[in-house]
Structure formats: structure tokens, C-alpha cells
Amino acid sequence: MGYGIVFFVTRLLLKALYKIKASILVNEEKLNHFLVRGFMEMVVFRVNRRFEHEIKKAETASCEIVDSKVKMELIHEAFFTIFAILVGVLKIGIVIYGWTTKSLTIGEIAALITLVENAYVPIAIFNVCYVQYKLDLVAYSRYTEFLDAKEDVLLTQGVKIPGLKGNISFSEVCFKYDDRKIFESLTLDIEQGKTIAFVGESGSGKSTAVKLLVGLLHPHSGHIKVDGFDLSKINLNTYYENIAYLPQEPPVFDGTLRENLIFDNEVEEDALLEAIRNVGLADLYTKLDKGLDTLLGERGISLSGGERQQLALARLWFSKANIIIFDEATSAIDNLTEEAVMKNVLDLLSGRTIIAIAHRLDSIRNFDNIIVFQNGCIVEQGKFDELIERQQYFYELYNRSNLYAGSK
Ligand SMILES: Nc1ncnc2c1ncn2[C@@H]1O[C@H](COP(=O)(O)OP(=O)(O)OP(=O)(O)O)[C@@H](O)[C@H]1O
């Protein structure tokens, strides 16, 4: 019966402990988030005098962690107190029973008390382990929830594609973020080897279209096909061997310049230097004491926004991808450097499919096709000069950016 009571009490306490453990995990995540954000966005917070607010939020999270941990400790101690009382009551019961009924000798009473002691110590230890195991399970299941995200299935399953030519088609693609419809019926054909630009105002859906194309988002209806393969059926890992994606804020890894260009692949030094020259980083390179072995990132030198983008472009010299996507990948590079660098990049990538999202409309003058987005719809497409001559939405966009007026 003793075992039963202990088990029953443990189950009751576990219910309370689960909630407390979940609250600790949530608040630890919040605290980490505020600390990382505070560090990364230090300048913004400092200039906007937001530090006090941020510190308060971090303090609230840490107070909740402390409160929850204290609660947990109290419940733990309460359990052992109840347990000790139970064992004490049992021992007194044995003594009273032996005394009143005169059915037990002192030796037998002492033996029974020792038995109770010896029987309950392992239960207490087992109980501690059991509770700890159950609570660790809560933490583990949060971790596996993250690892088992749906996308993982598509990364490893599906049709393996050996190589891609780079033909892309969107047919009647509908996509929503929760309840917010972005594309009602997006239809678009991109021929292999062509240079394509996506343009349009902020929020018109350009990056969303690209995220659908790289399989980060999935259409609610309609199809996206690459070389005739339906994207929802192909093995994304093999797909990613064939595409390169350059975001507006490309990552710089903690490591040397060489590692940042080619990871752990082996490439001749001359080829690396050629890539560095082609993206306009030759001047910077001559100032680096350790050349290709210079450390970048947190423990090394930190690159400016434009230099980060140039570094990301240099990685293309070592990529075999046949579909290359630029999502405002040159926005931080000054106009003159951008023009020279993009000429080199486009020469390098000649014959491969290029999709570039651009706000500086002058940079896409020579593209094969410009697709103009407005509120999730393609409202125009064609070559730069045709669109300007047509004097419709693209013309308006171009004039608004003052570039057309300035260049006339
Ligand atoms: N994760 C998201 N959840 C909800 N809405 C989103 C999400 N990402 C984007 N949106 C919304 O979808 C719309 C299209 O966003 P998208 O990023 O595709 O625009 P964009 O054309 O790339 O704009 P920009 O030129 O500013 O980069 C925007 O109104 C945006 O607020």
C-alpha cells in the first residue's frame, strides 16, 4: 500500500512539475533571445534608447526562471517531507501495534523498522530518477519537435535529381501566410540560361516567390516545376546542389577568408585570388596581414555590408549551380562597384538561369526578361526598353526611383 501511495503522490506532483518545467524552458528561450538580440542590435537599441526596456524584459524572464526553479525545489522538498512523515508514521504504527497487542518482541519491532527503512530508501531513489527522467522528457520533446519539422522529410525523400538545366515554371500557384493571401494564381515560365529580374514595390511578393522556388515555402495549390520535376516531389538536398541563393544579408562564418569562400574544399590559391579581384575586393585583400588565412567573423575582422555581399558573390566562382537567385544581393554595394562586379558575375554565369530581385532598376537594363509584381500579381513583363516604352507600371516605378529622370 505504501508503494501505491508514493506512486499516486508522485503522479500528482508530476502534473504540477510538467507545467513548471515548461515555463522554465519557455523563459530560458526568451532570456536567450533577449540577450542575443541585445548583443546583435546593440547600436539600434542604444540610439533608440531602448536598453532599459530590453533589460526589463530580460529581467522579467530571469525572475520567472528563478521563481519556477524555487517552486520546483519546494515541491521536491515537500515530496521528501511527506515521504519521511509517511515512513515515520509507519514506524510508529509498528511500535504501537507491537506494544498494544504484545504480539511482537523488541527484536522483531527493531527488525521491522529496519525493513521499512531499507525498503523505502530504494523507492525514494527510484522516485527521484523517475521524476527527473519525466522532466527531461519534456525538454527533449521540445527539441525533437524542432528537429522533426516537416521540411526535413522533403530534404531527404523524393525523387533524386542528378543535374538541372534550369527551366522553371509556376502554374496557378496560390500561396497564403496563415490567412493572408499573397498569390492567388501565379503563372510564370522561365527558360534555362536566361537572366530574369523580379521587380515591384516592397511587399509585392518577390521574396515569397523566390522562397517558394527554393522549397522554403510550399504552394497551397498549383505547381512549381523545375526541368519538369514537380518541386513537391523532389529530394530537396539534391535540388540544392543545383541552386545558389544569395540573400540581402549573406552570412559570414567564423573562420578564415579561405574557409568563407570555399568551406573545406580544395582550390588553387590563384583561383581564389581571381574571384576576390572579380568581386572588387582586391584593395581590401592587400590590407589583410594574413591574406587568405585572415580570420573573419566574431573573432576576426568584421566586413561592411557591401563587402559581405561581395564575399557572397565571390563564392559563385566555386559553385556549379545552374540556377542562381539574387535577393537584393548587391543592394549594399556602391553603384560603380556594383556595375563592374555584376558584369563579371554575369560573364561567369553566362548560360545559367539567373533570377535577380532588384530595386535599383538600372542594374537590370540588360536582363532577358523583367517580371513586374504588384500586390502578388504579375502586371507586366518584358525587356527593359520595351517596358519603358510601354509607359505603364514599370515606367512609373522607374520614374519614381528618380533614376530615369536623372539619366536623361
Ligand atoms: N513570414 C511571413 N508571415 C506573414 N506575412 C509575411 C511573411 N513574410 C512576408 N509576409 C508578407 O507577405 C508580403 C510579401 O512579402 P515579400 O517578402 O515577398 O515582399 P517583397 O516583394 O520581397 O518586398 P521587399 O521588396 O520589401 O523585399 C508582405 O506584405 C509581407 O508583409
Ligand SMILES: [Mg+2]
Ligand atoms: Mg524581399
